[in-house]
Amino acid sequence: MRIDLNEIQNWIKQGSRILDLGCGDGTLLKFLNDNKQTQGYGLEIDAAQINLCIDKGLNVIEQNLDRGLGNFADNSFDTVLMTQALQTLHFPHLVLDEMLRVGKECIVTFPNFGHWKARFHLFTRGRMPVSDLLPYEWYDTPNIHFCTFKDFEVLCRERNYKVINRQVVNEQSGQLLKDALPNLFGETAIYHLSK
């Protein structure tokens, strides 16, 4: 399982009601259902990913996040999750608002564009970074709204999101450095928010 998903489970209460936005193949949802006895739904737009969720017996709803969450009632979920999808949204801040309306808490993870590798790539080559984590060219990428750890901090302040918890995680090295300088050495940012 992806390292950010592993961290998230620590913040999910046993038996809670969750909504996973952009749930992909349903790995996290299935893990939480099995290990935390959660009940929940995943939202996804990719047909192939939806099929994989169906294979896992998950509740998956085909829905485009850019059209909002108007079909979900206020505070109807304990936690609304969104892992590695924030950067693909047309209006990330509006979806975050919606997440905090629908859920009592929310958890967001995104690739930190401030990571030194991205900076190094841009600095030395003068081109948009293409890496294992972000394996797309600028013109065909689903990622249209990159931000850094710092940018997200600013957004949280501006929109009065309460940060319950924050983490940066790395797939491999740099565990110590990331704690000291998260914006420079953290690959993936994980935020646990409430209103």
Place this chain on the structure above:
Amino acid sequence: MPDVLPPDSVGIVTPQTLHFSEPLLLACGKTLTDYQLVYETYGQLNAKKNNAILICHALSGHHHAAGYHSMSDKRPGWWDAYIGPGKPIDTNKFFVVSLNNIGGCHGSTGPSSINPETGKPWGPDFPKLRVRDWVHSQARLADKLGIEVWAAVIGGSLGGMQAMRWTLEYPERVRHCAVIASAMKLSAQNIAFNETARQAIISDPNFCDGRYLEQNTIPRNGLSVARMIGHITYLSDHDMGEKFGRDLRSGSFDIGSDQEVEFQIESYLRYQGGNFAKQFDANSYLLITKALDYFDLAREYGDDAIAAFQNAQAKFLVISFSTDWRFAPERSHEIVSALIGANKSVTYAEIESKSGHDAFLLPDERYQQVFGRYLAGIVTE
């Protein structure tokens, strides 16, 4: 007519008839003292009797959903693309039951049957039916077949309404409910189309206040127009354009010519309408479209669909089609939202299709995948 039956066909099937002498109290307050149901089955009921699937039919549906009645059959059953060995409703795994509802005209008791009290066809005196009446009669069929719990109740369009009603009337008897291209109630536009179709029938001089069988006639023209109206609403503008465009079947627009012009679409609709009028009973059409209009899943739950679905125990699969304007994806979104509100298990897919409402009957790779994978997951439960 196939020379050889396709390997993924259920093959040659024979309809069966069951008589019910236990009176059936209908939602309108009247009682049907005696009735019969015609049905077909595909696949084998297993020893635990937990692999049965009920197929609820749509407006003009028929018990003949899959396979062929004989080698001279021109076409297989109406949902043959989805029912058979290896198909989404896999008859290697499931025992599938498909029936002609009461009020229909393909062998089950309906307006063209003889009213035992008068010795004449029921005609317009056949009691008004609602979707729940079909569900109750289907439950009796299940009893007779020894099926306590359906692995799934599945329906498209009007069939989807029956499937949803099943989960509220007999929550403990449905494990999964598949609602395809359907709605919790009709829109004003839907009702308007139905009423226009009904008026076409009623205003046919051969309708004879519904007693046309006694007069030895049939309101063929009215029924044909009714079907034409319906047919238009089942197709998409795109498909109609692709298939027919403005192509002419006869005549020309040449300057100096006042020849009668006939577009391909006109001739197609007339052909379809005429065919339908040969096979379908006008009173059944009136009865079934009324049942469709009356259906409102949440009416008796204070118009609160979430409250209605609280009673369901089934898990749901909801599917809609992008160009379906008869039962648009928005109608399915309403179902899904209500199910989420009621904290029920639900999976929803919106299939990109160019074929309008009819898409639910047509082969489509993604639709088949979603449907098949969902059903594959319920086999082992």
